[in-house]
Amino acid sequence: MSTLAPATDLAGLVARRPVGQSLEAPFYTSREFFDLDIEAVFARHWLFVAAEAELPEPGDYVTVALGPYSVVVVRDDDEEVRAFHNVCRHRGARILNDERGSVGNIVCGYHRWTYGVDGRLLHAESQPADFDPSCFGLRSVHARTVAGLVFICLAEEPPADFHEVAARIEPYILPHGLRRAKVAAQIDLVENGNWKLTMENNRECYHCGGHPELQCSLFPVYGYAEQDVPPVLRPAYERYLRADAESRRTYESLGLPYEAIEELDTRTTGFRIQREPLDGAGESFTEDGTAACKRLLADFRTPRLGRLSMHMQPNAWFHFLSDHAITFSVIPLAPDRTLVRTTWLVHPDAVEGVDYDLDSLTRVWTATNDQDALLVARAQQGIGSPAYRPGPYGPTEYQVEAFVNWYATRLKAHLAR
Template sequence: MNAPAPATSAADLVARRPVGHSLEAPFYLSDDFFGLDIEAVFARSWIFAAAEAELPEPGDYITVTVGPYSVILVRDDDEEVRAFHNVCRHRGARILNQERGSVGNIVCGYHHWTYGVDGTLLHAESQAPGFDPSCFGLKSVHVRTIAGLVFLCLAAQPPSDFDEVADRVEPYIAPHNLRHAKVAKQIDLVEHANWKLTMENNRECYHCAGHPELQRCYFPLYNFTEKNVPPALRPTYERFVKAEAEAHETYESLGLPYATIEELDNRPTGFRIQREPLDLAGESFTADGKAAVKRLLADFPTARLGRLGFHLQPNAWFHFAADHAVTFAVIPLAPDRTLVRTTWLVHAEAVEGVDYDLDTLTHIWAATNEQDAAFVARAHQGISSPAYVPGPYSPTESQVEDFINWYITRLKAYLER
């Protein structure tokens, strides 16, 4: 009787990954790869965590869970955003169990060790003589904000290129005034699929015929050109070319940067940013393309600014219009479950029911998210079949290849250590 073939190691699977094809099944299905993804990717990259608008006042906090890590994001008394491991320095108890709230001090519910919102230990009852509170502050986590967006990194030494990325993208995002925005709505959706399928799905529009609401106002032309645009999309492409020329004139007159910067797979903090027109009225993500919010995010002289799109590896994408912004954060929960958190931001003084209707504001992306959840669940189900073999990416899926190449590069670097 022949012995069973030995299981292929993660390192072997990473090394033999064919360029231009989807990953082999274990990358999406295995517990081992899920743990590797947390340690090699999420714990060593800058990840999007929240908008500053989620922490409007000193003492406001949210907790972010990434695999075994729990992080407290809190606005301190100087109104800076701080990040700490959600672990008491006494005997390791989880300190804050709620997803969000507001505190005067951070108090562990076990033995009531008390920390300031700057992480310093303020009170620890019944300690031995010589106990030094300064040695037992909360362990900090690297945190950075870019124009109202909060990013964190769990690594002891985070990727050093983030400063450069921030310097290059902040001029694009800052005009949208997110530091003076508020949260209009936040929806958490659990997709029944591996997190990489969620990201792959976002990085292409090959499937965008499945988004009828989005296609009303959004040009579904990802990576299509004059030469390869299909006949069904030719009228859309011609509208886009005209709208793009008009938009570029507007951007230049307002001093808004719009050129595409695409460095998705050749650096530790892979990113893409671009400003481009929207269809119809060209103002927002609505059924008629008109602004969903009367009070614009900033003092723009026109609402017809299309969209600013920003992608960041490994877990985020963003859309900024003149009237509102939408952030998307992806957090792995299990090999077959992924949290997608969508947050709609509007001007801090915009009033629901007066300046905007919440259903109108959220309809297109809420519908699109539900459709994407169904698509990636189908993908995960299919990959779970023994009949699955990796298939080739379409030329219009080049950003999927960029994402997977970036991901494989991160795994190789981790495994080689």
């Protein structure tokens, strides 16, 4: 059973969660559920935390805060990505306090215990003669890179299906060359809402009329079955069908996998991946759909590759284009506060001001993120009202239902332990 001792009947709320409806208010508002989410979801599943481009050289690191946990993700001297608990093995002090940086060794600022970037304890002053430093290396965290993306898992025994998931998504992502990409920009945005509202909002385009910048390039029919497309979206849907047929011919000629793989709530590491066209020029997320970066990410014969999009439960989504890639990670901060980190990646030799304009590169998703933050805050405010009752998901919100079903399934499995 869970080690939590909440006043709320967590198990009862999880057990009675109705299929096809939003969650009851305590899931989004209570501290008990927030703590359970950290324990049952974020401490037990694979999480996307960074792109390898954020760790270009040995000694480069980022720190990740997950509830009571702090994790150091670092590139070691053999250029492998490793992860460790950010806790000194002497008396438990937090070691690295910055969000990112570069080190030769990892040195605790309290008593100067010194660790290599491989986690080994290298120096501990004034210890007895029988002290064995090999017993006091940093506690490791499981880390795995997939086609230039870094995932970690805090569990002692991480979900075993991640190896299979990685093998299925790598052929889609590898052609974009992320392992040698560089960071063009990174923006952190704190949304005033529960992390699940952030994820639910991302999983549907029912609200996409509120994203005018995004709708210049993203077909607003995402998630719609043909019979559910309303008359107002029918012209966009017809354009999508024509662009999709053209894109499939392009993908096949280039040997790029494109068919959707959707296993959002049927496995422990839920995911969805698909390559499909963009509107306008069909090249990138810009106001006319043309490439935002003249230097393409890889040696593509055409920039008109649309978008390769991927969703990963529980905390990430991605867009891989011909000219750049965008990663999004979600970190819970409090029951009503969530960090959304957006990172733009470009070719390592792309030069700002020559190959790309930073504002043009980031404008669409900066605006979209700000709009989503407002929608999430409104949802949090409404759910906090005593008048709130769970409402039904429509057909276009099937991926929201899949996320919530995945989440409820993971809680049930944890509470039954």
